[in-house]
Amino acid sequence: MPDASAQALAATYRQRWAVETMAVAPHDRLLEIGCGRGVAVSLVASRLVTGRIVAIDRAATMTRLATERNASHIRSGTAEIRLAEFESADLPTRYFTKIFAVNVNLFWLGAATRQIHRMRNLLAPGGRLYVFGERPTSAHPVANVTSTERLLRAQGFSTTRSMEVRGQGRVLTCITATPTS
Ligand SMILES: C[S@@+](CC[C@H](N)C(=O)[O-])C[C@H]1O[C@@H](n2cnc3c(N)ncnc32)[C@H](O)[C@@H]1O
Numbered sequence: 496m497p498d499a500s501a502q503a504l505a506a507t508y509r510q511r512w513a514v515e516t517m518a519v520a521p522h523d524r525l526l527e528i529g530c531g532r533g534v535a536v537s538l539v540a541s542r543l544v545t546g547r548i549v550a551i552d553r554a555a556t557m558t559r560l561a562t563e564r565n566a567s568h569i570r571s572g573t574a575e576i577r578l579a580e581f582e583s584a585d586l587p588t589r590y591f592t593k594i595f596a597v598n599v600n601l602f603w604l605g606a607a608t609r610q611i612h613r614m615r616n617l618l619a620p621g622g623r624l625y626v627f628g629e630r631p632t633s634a635h636p637v638a639n640v641t642s643t644e645r646l647l648r649a650q651g652f653s654t655t656r657s658m659e660v661r662g663q664g665r666v667l668t669c670i671t672a673t674p675t676s
Pocket residue numbers: 510528529530531532551552553554557579580581582596597598599600601
């Protein structure tokens with residue numbers, strides 16, 4: 496089993512960018528929706544002291560891989576990986592200081608109104624939602640970001656966006672959303 500630093504080195508650029516962008520603090524309580532293999536979970540958990548990350552994914556293969564990757568963080572109580580669909584997962588309301596998703600299509604496929612309403616209820620006062628994406632060209636990100644921002648604003652969030660162009664024209668995007676009241 497590779498140690499934590501070897502796992503961190505193997506993390507993909509977009510997940511490192513996501514974790515840097517969120518400026519994870521030692522006391523944060525985070526929810527990751529669609530954690531995949533749990534690379535971001537490892538990066539986040541390494542920064543936590545009193546905080547905690549709950550990561551969910553609806554694919555059993557992904558939660559198994561994420562659980563294996565994060566065994567030490569799970570043992571210490573810093574990370575929890577759950578096989579669950581966001582829409583029906585049993586999660587505490589007004590608890591999470593940061594909720595995030597990296598490359599999860601629920602934000603740009605159809606109307607995620609119900610899901611975004613739920614995210615708002617799960618955020619602690621002062622909490623923020625981060626929607627990250629990576630696309631192969633600059634054409635799609637702008638359309639995706641614009642439609643996701645529209646959706647978030649309609650659900651009572653104010654939003655800011657940031658983008659970074661990687662090699663070969665790949666684009667990383669982040670929408671940071673804060674409840675307006
Ligand atoms: C493209 S993968 C991205 C994985 C990882 N975040 C990354 O950046 O590599 C999207 C993941 O989100 C999960 N997912 C999509 N919709 C979901 C939902 N509504 N609830 C839980 N997991 C979901 C999928 O099972 C999949 O593992």
